[in-house]
Amino acid sequence: xxxxxxxxxxxxxxxxxxxxxxxxxxxxxxxxxxxxxxxxxxxxxxxxxxxxxxxxxxxxxxxxxxxxxxxxxxxxxxxxxxxxxxxxxxxxxxxxxxxxxxxxxxxxxxxxxxxxxxxxxxxxxxxxxxxxxxxxxxxxxxxxxxxxxxxxxxxxxxxxxxxxxxxxxxxxxxxxxxxxxxxx
Amino acid sequence: xxxxxxxxxxxxxxxxxxxxxxxxxxxxxxxxxxxxxxxxxxxxxxxxxxxxxxxxxxxxxxxxxxxxxxxxxxxxxxxxxxxxxxxxxxxxxxxxxxxxxxxxxxxxxxxxxxxxxxxxxxxxxxxxxxxxxxxxxxxxxxxxxxxxxxxxxxxxxxxxxxxxxxxxxxxxxxxxxxxxxxxx
DNA sequence: TTTTTGATTTACCGATCGGTAAAATAATAT
DNA sequence: ATATTATTTTACCGATCGGTAAATCAAAAA
Numbered sequence: 001x002x003x004x005x006x007x008x009x010x011x012x013x014x015x016x017x018x019x020x021x022x023x024x025x026x027x028x029x030x031x032x033x034x035x036x037x038x039x040x041x042x043x044x045x046x047x048x049x050x051x052x053x054x055x056x057x058x059x060x061x062x063x064x065x066x067x068x069x070x071x072x073x074x075x076x077x078x079x080x081x082x083x084x085x086x087x088x089x090x091x092x093x094x095x096x097x098x099x100x101x102x103x104x105x106x107x108x109x110x111x112x113x114x115x116x117x118x119x120x121x122x123x124x125x126x127x128x129x130x131x132x133x134x135x136x137x138x139x140x141x142x143x144x145x146x147x148x149x150x151x152x153x154x155x156x157x158x159x160x161x162x163x164x165x166x167x168x169x170x171x172x173x174x175x176x177x178x179x180x181x182x183x184x
Numbered sequence: 185x186x187x188x189x190x191x192x193x194x195x196x197x198x199x200x201x202x203x204x205x206x207x208x209x210x211x212x213x214x215x216x217x218x219x220x221x222x223x224x225x226x227x228x229x230x231x232x233x234x235x236x237x238x239x240x241x242x243x244x245x246x247x248x249x250x251x252x253x254x255x256x257x258x259x260x261x262x263x264x265x266x267x268x269x270x271x272x273x274x275x276x277x278x279x280x281x282x283x284x285x286x287x288x289x290x291x292x293x294x295x296x297x298x299x300x301x302x303x304x305x306x307x308x309x310x311x312x313x314x315x316x317x318x319x320x321x322x323x324x325x326x327x328x329x330x331x332x333x334x335x336x337x338x339x340x341x342x343x344x345x346x347x348x349x350x351x352x353x354x355x356x357x358x359x360x361x362x363x364x365x366x367x368x
Numbered sequence: 369t370t371t372t373t374g375a376t377t378t379a380c381c382g383a384t385c386g387g388t389a390a391a392a393t394a395a396t397a398t
Numbered sequence: 399a400t401a402t403t404a405t406t407t408t409a410c411c412g413a414t415c416g417g418t419a420a421a422t423c424a425a426a427a428a
Contacts, residue, residue, distance in 0.1 A: 156344035
């Protein structure tokens, strides 16, 4: 009854998918690619996931789970005099440094749902929108006025940086740019 | 000797390609798609262009030609007391409003050349890098210090906005965000 | 008018795509 | 040991991909 070996295989496939979708776009990644990374034959993927789209949706979900956990989760400087926005920004940029994979996956397909109208893609759009709204809320909690447009601009800049080769956009500079936008 | 009807057909195909590559990614666009838009059969494309990659390269070139003409070309407020950076920014955002197609094409594939090492893609990378450098120069000509990273951030933000549905990111807000980054 | 040349289409190729059926394997339950 | 169930593989499918060869059509040259 309780699944046997399957759980580990399923997780391995999902992990392989996350890696693949972080390195190439959804359209460019083939199920064969994912199978190879997971050291598995292609049809086995379909034993655990109904379709490429569903597999991507789960990868998308896990990426956002990781992102939101680290960025909105408990901070080390909790309760200190450090501003909430500063904490958020630090965590966001740390995430960019340490978990580029998730941000890359998101960045590659964050515009896809403007053309794809299927249920899965609309679900992913919602997940993305909610994240941007949460960012807007953090900013609004201090500056008083935070347009969703500004929150979107921030996530776009961080996202773009994630697709650059490492070292191309220094986290320090990135932080500075965003803080300047926050100020007046 | 002087080409007959061909020129117009060639241009129609190239125009169709620009439209197609602006609406979907390189990998998602098929030669069949382009043929349909151009009201032409697929093999005719290969009469004028050696490959999909070469066709895309030409579309890429035209997009940058249009962009650079409008953004670095002669300005209406030339010679006025209006700062050069302001003029550039105005032109850039006007271009975003009026010629979304070019910016979309660029934005969709601006990271492709980090994985594709072919001659064509390296050429396109260079073309993109030159543009960013020109932006950096404009900024440096007034603020004195302009990191290429900041120029890149600006083009990333404008590019991201281009892929959003119209009206999602107001040009005014966008301008404001960039100006704030420019200030101190 | 006939011939030549440029332009366009029809018919097709091998490779790869996402996905399925069914057989083979491996682990558990009886 | 045997039957059952979960897991994995082999073999394949139709559709679509980028691209090619050759036939057809249309316009200019002779």
